[in-house]
Amino acid sequence: MTKQIISTPNAPAAIGTYSQAVRVGNIIWVSGQIPLDPVTKELVKGDIEAQVRQVFENLKAIVLAAGASFDDVVKATVFLIDLSHFALVNKIMAEYFGEPYPARAAVGVASLPRGAQVEVECIVAL
Numbered sequence: 001m002t003k004q005i006i007s008t009p010n011a012p013a014a015i016g017t018y019s020q021a022v023r024v025g026n027i028i029w030v031s032g033q034i035p036l037d038p039v040t041k042e043l044v045k046g047d048i049e050a051q052v053r054q055v056f057e058n059l060k061a062i063v064l065a066a067g068a069s070f071d072d073v074v075k076a077t078v079f080l081i082d083l084s085h086f087a088l089v090n091k092i093m094a095e096y097f098g099e100p101y102p103a104r105a106a107v108g109v110a111s112l113p114r115g116a117q118v119e120v121e122c123i124v125a126l
Helices: 050-064 083-095
Strands: 003-006 021-024 025-032 073-080 103-106 119-124
Touching: 025 050, 050 103, 050 119, 073 083, 083 103, 083 119
Parallel strands: 073 103
Antiparallel strands: 003 021, 021 025, 025 119, 073 119
């Protein structure tokens, strides 16, 4: 099968040796998104809620660029430097995803790129 690279200016450009997303067949792997503003390439200003919302906006832009929607997401992985923010992630995620929700893992990590407090990656099945 052929790899198709997914890229959109509506989400932050890759800051390393990776693509925003890769599609093979009917599966799309979306790279982890941190709360970078796609225009300024800087972390969004504000608290953890602003960061979580920006992450989901970035993911949404990439998923849409792939010709899919959040209804097609089958798995999400959330990385948090402080797991006490897990309830907030749940609340915001429920604004972006409807039932039935995708499978999900949440992992506490020591740090994330650029000092972000949250990162989320996802897998889409069409």
